[in-house]
Amino acid sequence: MTAIDSVTLEVPDPAAATAFYDAAFGLGERVRVRASNAPTDGFRGFTLSLVVSQPSTVSSLIDSAVEAGATTLKPVAKSLWGYGGVVQAPDGAIWKVATSAKKDSGPATREVDKIVLLMAVADVAASKRFYADRGLAVGKSFGKYVEFAMPSSPVQLGLYARRALAKDAGVSPDGTGSHRLAIGSDAGPFTDPDGFAWEPASA
Numbered sequence: 001m002t003a004i005d006s007v008t009l010e011v012p013d014p015a016a017a018t019a020f021y022d023a024a025f026g027l028g029e030r031v032r033v034r035a036s037n038a039p040t041d042g043f044r045g046f047t048l049s050l051v052v053s054q055p056s057t058v059s060s061l062i063d064s065a066v067e068a069g070a071t072t073l074k075p076v077a078k079s080l081w082g083y084g085g086v087v088q089a090p091d092g093a094i095w096k097v098a099t100s101a102k103k104d105s106g107p108a109t110r111e112v113d114k115i116v117l118l119m120a121v122a123d124v125a126a127s128k129r130f131y132a133d134r135g136l137a138v139g140k141s142f143g144k145y146v147e148f149a150m151p152s153s154p155v156q157l158g159l160y161a162r163r164a165l166a167k168d169a170g171v172s173p174d175g176t177g178s179h180r181l182a183i184g185s186d187a188g189p190f191t192d193p194d195g196f197a198w199e200p201a202s203a
Contacts, residue, residue: 002185009093009181084098120173
């Protein structure tokens with residue numbers, strides 16, 4: 001079964017980005033960085049979500065990200081589906097931290113239950129077929145959203161219509177140039193119809 005072992009963010013300053021992610025989220029080898037100055041402007045076409053167990057953990061992670069230098073895009077707030085907030089890292093990557101729980105069940109932790117990569121695509125149905133043809137099993141699919149069933153994968157994957165994903169992140173959908181993202185997986189190497197690059201997983 002296909003698994004995503006890690007995502008690599010291409011950043012102007014790897015040392016600064018490593019320091020930020022260690023301080024903000026502490027995700028270890030699941031999120032890596034490497035040097036790149038590939039031209040990019042505006043929304044880069046993806047978000048990374050951290051799914052956690054309770055509201056206090058959402059607040060803890062968002063606070064540590066802001067203290068480490070992130071910019072708030074959506075302040076932490078309650079919603080119909082739970083509790084969450086969105087920040088943008090100094091390298092430009094957009095991070096959402098959320099929980100479906102309405103109340104805390106214990107003290108705040110820094111434990112992340114799931115990392116989810118959401119990729120903005122031009123044609124959800126076409127991209128869904130593209131990935132299904134490469135062996136990814138569809139878990140949920142409705143309208144502008146597709147979630148793949150990857151139960152043992154360190155990083156989960158979903159597809160979202162570009163405008164819908166940008167709205168969820170609190171940014172304009174406009175953007176051009178490189179995604180500045182590489183996906184490390186046993187499925188690679190290939191580049192999908194929206195320009196997302198998959199690479200062989202590295203130790």
